[in-house]
Amino acid sequence: MTPAIRFLEKHNASFTQHQYPCTALDDFGAHAAQQLRVPLGQVFKTLLTEGEQGAVVALVPSSGKVNLKRLAKAAGVKKLEMMPPTKAERLTGYKVGGISPFAQKRALPTVLDTSAADYPFILVSGGKRGLSVGLAAGELLALLNAKAADIAEQS
Structure with missing residues (x-):
């Protein structure tokens, strides 16, 4: 059981677990969508960004990429850039x-793309490759004290 699953259970969240064989070496969101047979836009990737004021988590559909200017504006900071994977x-x-948005080592400001509202539930990482969790966007926002904003663009 991952820290993300323990977090969701501790907070009595309404969520589903979806396990699948993960053979991908990159584009994990596209792989998850294919394995779970859901639209690519329903699988959200967890991206870490950083700026002078610290780190910000962006949750965007796997079908697109994050717009760093719109993310910075939503987070109330001047400028953000992608964080190196090892960091x-x-x-x-x-x-x-x-990388799950839940139960990270420390709580970080999180912004969820507004397209999440297009689905009854979205899928995000459950804390390890080959494990996704499904939950309503509103529940994710409440659990993470996150914001919703238009931060994604098609890649």
């Missing part, structure tokens, strides 16, 4: 491809 792993306690 993201150290900061969150998770491995790339399995």
Whole structure:
């Protein structure tokens, strides 16, 4: 059981677990969508960014990428850039491809793309490769004290 699953259970969250064989070496979101047979836009990737004011987590559909200017504006900071993968792993306690927005080493400001509202539930990493959790966008926002904003663009 991952820290993310323990976090969700501790907070009595309404969520589902989805395990699948993970053979991907990159584009983990696309792999998850294919394995779980859901639209690519319903699987959200957890991206770590950083700026002078610290780190910010972006949750965007796997079908797109984060717009760093819009993310910075939503987070109330001047400028953000993508965090190097090794630093993201150290900061969150998770491995790339399995970075969950839940139960990271410390709580970070989190912004969820507004497209999450298009689905009855979204899938995010459950804390390891090959494990996703499904939950309503509103529940994710409440659990993480996160914001919703238009931060994604098609890649």
